[in-house]
Amino acid sequence: MSAVQTTSPTQDDTRRRSPMADVFFSLMRSRTFLVGLVIVLFWVACALFGEHFAPYDPLADDIINALAPPSSEHWFGTDQIGRDVFSRVIVGSRDILTVAPLATLLATIAGTALGLLTGYFRGIVDDVVSRILEAFMAIPVVIVALLAIVALGTSKATVIIVIGLSFAPIIARTVRSAVLAERELDYVAAAQLRHESAFHTMFVEILPNVIPPILVETTVRLGYAIFAVATLSFMGFGIQPPSPDWGLSISSNYGMIGGGFWWTVLFDALAIASLVIGVNLVADGVHGALND
Amino acid sequence: MSLSLVTLFLLSIMVFLGGQVLPGNVGRAILGPFADQRAVDALNHTLGVDRPLLTQYATWIWNFVRGDMGTSYIFRSPVAPFVIDALGNSMKLAAVAFVLVVPIGILGGVVAALNLNRPLDRIISLGGLSVTVLPEFVTGIILILIFGVWLRWLPISAAWPKDAGFFTQLYYLILPSLPLFLVLFGYIARMARSGMIEALDSDYTRTAVLKGLPWRTVIWRHVLRNALLPTITVIATQTGYLIGGLVVIETLFRYQGIGSLIFTAARGKDFPMLESGILTIGIVYAVATLIADFLYSVLNPRIRLGSDQ
Numbered sequence: 001m002s003a004v005q006t007t008s009p010t011q012d013d014t015r016r017r018s019p020m021a022d023v024f025f026s027l028m029r030s031r032t033f034l035v036g037l038v039i040v041l042f043w044v045a046c047a048l049f050g051e052h053f054a055p056y057d058p059l060a061d062d063i064i065n066a067l068a069p070p071s072s073e074h075w076f077g078t079d080q081i082g083r084d085v086f087s088r089v090i091v092g093s094r095d096i097l098t099v100a101p102l103a104t105l106l107a108t109i110a111g112t113a114l115g116l117l118t119g120y121f122r123g124i125v126d127d128v129v130s131r132i133l134e135a136f137m138a139i140p141v142v143i144v145a146l147l148a149i150v151a152l153g154t155s156k157a158t159v160i161i162v163i164g165l166s167f168a169p170i171i172a173r174t175v176r177s178a179v180l181a182e183r184e185l186d187y188v189a190a191a192q193l194r195h196e197s198a199f200h201t202m203f204v205e206i207l208p209n210v211i212p213p214i215l216v217e218t219t220v221r222l223g224y225a226i227f228a229v230a231t232l233s234f235m236g237f238g239i240q241p242p243s244p245d246w247g248l249s250i251s252s253n254y255g256m257i258g259g260g261f262w263w264t265v266l267f268d269a270l271a272i273a274s275l276v277i278g279v280n281l282v283a284d285g286v287h288g289a290l291n292d
Numbered sequence: 293m294s295l296s297l298v299t300l301f302l303l304s305i306m307v308f309l310g311g312q313v314l315p316g317n318v319g320r321a322i323l324g325p326f327a328d329q330r331a332v333d334a335l336n337h338t339l340g341v342d343r344p345l346l347t348q349y350a351t352w353i354w355n356f357v358r359g360d361m362g363t364s365y366i367f368r369s370p371v372a373p374f375v376i377d378a379l380g381n382s383m384k385l386a387a388v389a390f391v392l393v394v395p396i397g398i399l400g401g402v403v404a405a406l407n408l409n410r411p412l413d414r415i416i417s418l419g420g421l422s423v424t425v426l427p428e429f430v431t432g433i434i435l436i437l438i439f440g441v442w443l444r445w446l447p448i449s450a451a452w453p454k455d456a457g458f459f460t461q462l463y464y465l466i467l468p469s470l471p472l473f474l475v476l477f478g479y480i481a482r483m484a485r486s487g488m489i490e491a492l493d494s495d496y497t498r499t500a501v502l503k504g505l506p507w508r509t510v511i512w513r514h515v516l517r518n519a520l521l522p523t524i525t526v527i528a529t530q531t532g533y534l535i536g537g538l539v540v541i542e543t544l545f546r547y548q549g550i551g552s553l554i555f556t557a558a559r560g561k562d563f564p565m566l567e568s569g570i571l572t573i574g575i576v577y578a579v580a581t582l583i584a585d586f587l588y589s590v591l592n593p594r595i596r597l598g599s600d601q
Contacts (some may be wrong), residue, residue: 135298138529138577139306140536143554143570147310150558150566227427231540234429235555250433254544258448262437269433273426280425 033285039278056084077263106164115175362564382549401484424478487519528584
């Protein structure tokens with residue numbers, strides 16, 4: 001997934017930028033994209049309005065009905081203190097769909113700025129920064145996150161910052177390679193001849209032209225951010241109780257899996273799986289539409 | 293090669309910062325909020341955490357290199373034996389996953405490339421991609437439910453009985469290695485597939501076919517050798533990933549490896565244990581990258597030619 005090859009626009013003068021409409025129609029024709037979009041929108045709707053159509057309060061316990069298997073009353077059964085699993089799965093989308101997109105946004109902003117700077121100025125700063133970023137990318141996100149969260153204490157903000165900053169180098173790399181191709185083009189030379197400031201050339205002239213690869217990388221990263229947030233929550237370093245978050249629910253229920261209480265973890269696992277796959281389908285569709 | 297050393301250096305700084313600088317007053321953390329300030333100062337002095345940062349870092353690295361990894365806050369005994377034991381266990385788990393995934397992943401990629409754009413290719417490519425993007429604990433939970441709870445074929449915990457023989461251990465390791473297998477399968481199969489497609493499309497393959505070599509010889513001698521080179525690099529870079537996966541998988545399966553050691557140390561704020569665990573896997577990663585670079589240069593005829601000049 002990470003090996004998205006950014007094809008720079010062709011360098012001849014006859015290049016024509018495909019208008020937004022083109023991209024839109026090609027997205028609407030992509031089955032991958034549409035299927036992914038439906039899945040993602042479903043979970044977004046659950047995150048926004050979940051508590052209105054969830055049959056029970058996701059946090060209300062009911063000890064007498066604890067660990068009830070799925071039935072017409074509790075579609076997905078109940079957990080160890082009798083909370084309705086169906087309602088929890090519905091509302092459980094909220095925290096992950098807040099934290100992961102914000103982390104991705106942070107990664108995109110930081111990564112784009114870094115990529116523009118290193119790609120535009122090149123030279124020794126670029127060499128040093130790029131090597132360090134490359135070396136940093138080899139460290140698994142889980143390890144970085146664990147260290148930072150143990151040192152700083154866990155909160156949604158820590159998780160967002162840690163994941164955002166760990167993903168920034170990857171986006172920076174993509175942006176940098178796109179900028180390297182762009183900066184050889186005439187419009188950049190023209191801006192430089194006009195004595196535009198480096199800041200103006202980078203952010204006003206070049207940035208709009210490297211939006212497509214950034215967009216692709218961002219959607220791909222969103223999938224990984226969901227992966228990372230869910231994993232951290234499962235390990236107890238991410239979203240904290242009493243949130244009905246999926247990863248968190250799995251971590252508090254999987255200990256009883258040997259007793260055959262499969263419904264307390266299966267639906268949360270399937271929810272994470274569907275969201276991650278949905279986002280990746282969208283990313284695939286966006287990649288396809290922008291590289292046509 | 294140098295890059296993996298930079299990674300290791302970065303990791304050591306992060307570990308040092310995360311484990312020794314950011315948490316603040318170590319003496320206070322150990323003795324608790326009600327301890328006498330003089331006792332805290334004395335302990336800080338004994339532990340050496342009141343010295344300049346650079347000295348502390350240098351001492352820490354030097355001790356680590358000599359095998360002195362410090363004393364666990366929780367177990368009150370040297371960290372090194374715990375780390376070595378755990379590393380051994382993790383190696384077993386990683387070995388099972390690798391032994392399964394490398395041949396099967398390559399085979400999957402090769403089969404997909406030979407059936408390019410046919411249903412078999414679609415199934416392998418799409419299936420590989422879908423399982424690759426899923427978090428390990430999600431595939432782990434689903435696999436536990438299928439093979440451990442419903443079918444009851446495999447044990448749901450990786451903790452084998454004492455004095456278990458090789459095959460019993462292997463039996464207990466199959467289920468934990470499967471989630472790692474699934475994530476890695478997608479990457480390896482995809483690399484092998486694109487390497488194959490490129491090699492099949494190349495001039496030397498066409499030459500080999502046109503000079504009348506049997507198809508089997510062409511595939512084995514000309515295509516596979518060239519196709520698999522990039523795959524080796526991918527497999528090496530995936531060791532870094534594999535380590536991240538181990539933390540999750542070992543926690544899920546309650547396996548006493550380096551991943552669960554790091555996890556337990558992190559939960560208990562046992563910093564010497566946490567730091568040593570993370571630095572150890574950093575070293576393992578650097579060594580794996582070195583081995584891969586070496587293998588690559590041995591297998592790649594172009595690099596061999598270059599060094600002769």
